Amino acid sequence: MIELVNVNKSFNGKQVLFDINAIFHKGKTNLVIGASGGGKSVMLKCMVGLFKPDSGQILYDNRDFVNLSYEEVRGIRREIGMLFQGTALFDSLSVEDNIGFPLKMFSKMSAEERLDRVNFCLKRVNLENVNKKFPSELSGGMKKRVGIARAIALPINYLFCDEPNSGLDPLTARVIDNLLHDITHEFNITTIINSHDMKTVYDIGENIVFMHQGRVFWEGPKEEIRAGRSDKPELDRFIHASFIE
Amino acid sequence: MKLIFDVGRYVLFMRNMFSKPERLKVYIQRTFDEMVAIGIGSLPIVAIISFFVGAVTTVQTAYQLVSGFIAKSVIGTVVSDSTLLELAPTITCLVLAGKVGSHIASEIGTMKVSEQVDALEVMGINSAGYLALPKIVAGLFMIPCLIIIANFLGIGGGLIAGKYSGILTPEQFIIGARDTFKFYTVFISLVKATVFSFLITSISSFEGYYTSGGALEVGEASTRAVVRSCVMILVFDFLIAKVLL
Numbered sequence: 001m002i003e004l005v006n007v008n009k010s011f012n013g014k015q016v017l018f019d020i021n022a023i024f025h026k027g028k029t030n031l032v033i034g035a036s037g038g039g040k041s042v043m044l045k046c047m048v049g050l051f052k053p054d055s056g057q058i059l060y061d062n063r064d065f066v067n068l069s070y071e072e073v074r075g076i077r078r079e080i081g082m083l084f085q086g087t088a089l090f091d092s093l094s095v096e097d098n099i100g101f102p103l104k105m106f107s108k109m110s111a112e113e114r115l116d117r118v119n120f121c122l123k124r125v126n127l128e129n130v131n132k133k134f135p136s137e138l139s140g141g142m143k144k145r146v147g148i149a150r151a152i153a154l155p156i157n158y159l160f161c162d163e164p165n166s167g168l169d170p171l172t173a174r175v176i177d178n179l180l181h182d183i184t185h186e187f188n189i190t191t192i193i194n195s196h197d198m199k200t201v202y203d204i205g206e207n208i209v210f211m212h213q214g215r216v217f218w219e220g221p222k223e224e225i226r227a228g229r230s231d232k233p234e235l236d237r238f239i240h241a242s243f244i245e
Numbered sequence: 246m247k248l249i250f251d252v253g254r255y256v257l258f259m260r261n262m263f264s265k266p267e268r269l270k271v272y273i274q275r276t277f278d279e280m281v282a283i284g285i286g287s288l289p290i291v292a293i294i295s296f297f298v299g300a301v302t303t304v305q306t307a308y309q310l311v312s313g314f315i316a317k318s319v320i321g322t323v324v325s326d327s328t329l330l331e332l333a334p335t336i337t338c339l340v341l342a343g344k345v346g347s348h349i350a351s352e353i354g355t356m357k358v359s360e361q362v363d364a365l366e367v368m369g370i371n372s373a374g375y376l377a378l379p380k381i382v383a384g385l386f387m388i389p390c391l392i393i394i395a396n397f398l399g400i401g402g403g404l405i406a407g408k409y410s411g412i413l414t415p416e417q418f419i420i421g422a423r424d425t426f427k428f429y430t431v432f433i434s435l436v437k438a439t440v441f442s443f444l445i446t447s448i449s450s451f452e453g454y455y456t457s458g459g460a461l462e463v464g465e466a467s468t469r470a471v472v473r474s475c476v477m478i479l480v481f482d483f484l485i486a487k488v489l490l
């Protein structure tokens with residue numbers, strides 16, 4: 001479980017996050033939704049420590065990430081997997097070496113054990129025979145899958161995904177969504193997904209956090225959104241905008 | 246103002262780099278890879294340039310020393326001393342600032358703007374150390390080696406140019422070169438090579454690491470890396486000459 005308590009963040013005096021309070025549950029796909037520019041990516045980057053919040057707490061199972069020493073932060077980061085919006089695969093490394101990279105850095109596995117684990121992860125994301133390919137030779141959907149495979153290479157507790165299906169065709173987007181959902185339940189991890197895709201919400205959303213202009217407007221299970229019980233006009237507008245009448 | 250800010254950031258960057266490496270073996274392996282890239286990759290251009298600079302120096306020195314009262318062997322003295330002291334280390338390093346420096350800055354800059362650096366950080370890896378340290382260490386080993394080769398080829402180029410343009414015989418050249426030879430000159434040559442190599446690799450890594458934006462900014466960072474490395478090489482060239490001569 002990850003808990004945000006009164007998190008504020010500004011850049012050069014321009015406030016981007018306002019008093020964010022949110023809870024992300026273990027073993028569930030937690031979705032952060034909202035229009036572009038609403039602060040979803042900034043919040044995610046604060047949570048993994050790429051940005052430092054101006055104030056507030058970020059609790060990883062009650063460990064306050066913001067006020068830990070750099071060494072302790074690095075310890076928690078080993079429990080974190082992240083899928084970046086542009087996948088951020090290392091383009092100088094093959095698929096196999098990309099996925100094996102965290103293992104090489106942080107595990108004591110032998111080369112064969114690493115290869116086994118890499119192949120297991122590749123299989124888990126339904127990719128085969130791409131071990132020696134380079135990221136530039138892969139399609140968008142394949143890159144995302146390799147990104148997921150790299151994120152789960154080590155035994156992680158927390159998985160972050162920034163717009164995992166942006167830029168993908170609808171079919172591939174569903175495949176990625178389902179993959180993230182299944183992995184979350186299979187490994188019983190806390191998964192947090194940024195998205196502006198309502199289809200994702202209805203398909204795999206289990207706990208929804210709606211952000212608008214840097215504030216959390218609504219938080220709850222998707223069933224309540226479906227029933228039109230959100231009582232927030234901003235959220236209703238966002239939902240309606242997603243459907244072609 | 247901007248300059249002071251940048252110098253401060255450079256110092257911080259240098260300090261961040263030296264934290265405990267996650268996996269020494271990986272760092273060493275990366276250092277060897279970089280040594281091959283910097284050393285072997287730059288050998289042809291260094292060889293061509295130093296040979297011709299030596300040759301040109303012989304011809305031009307002969308042109309300037311028209312008086313019959315001066316022994317021909319003086320040309321050998323002038324060429325070998327100026328090659329060791331200035332031409333081989335400084336000119337070679339200015340060229341390497343262009344070749345190695347732009348390559349380092351664009352490589353790290355591209356990784357930065359495509360979030361690969363963030364990916365390293367989220368994994369719990371000290372990205373500054375992981376990316377820059379192997380390049381700096383590799384440069385400290387390889388660039389002085391290249392300068393030693395440049396010294397030989399520069400003096401050799403001078404000798405051969407003297408012979409084939411009928412200015413002086415190789416024997417006269419060698420007598421002149423030996424006449425005033427001091428080991429201290431070679432020492433200064435290597436001090437310059439070491440200092441310049443550190444300037445090139447560290448400034449270029451720094452410029453790459455603080456790139457933000459996209460492809461355009463990567464190009465700008467790469468240009469800035471070359472310009473700033475060249476300027477700093479000349480500044481330190483002067484300082485070293487002033488202090489050590």
Ligand SMILES: Nc1ncnc2c1ncn2[C@@H]1O[C@H](COP(=O)(O)OP(=O)(O)O)[C@@H](O)[C@H]1O
Binds near residue numbers: 038040
């Ligand atoms: N590194 C940064 N420096 C300054 N402002 C930023 C930075 N990153 C994001 N912002 C600003 O924060 C706001 C929220 O951005 P973002 O979190 O990317 O939105 P979303 O991911 O919801 O589309 C935007 O107004 C953006 O301009």
Ligand SMILES: [Mg+2]
Binds near residue numbers: 040041042162163
């Ligand atoms: Mg975003």
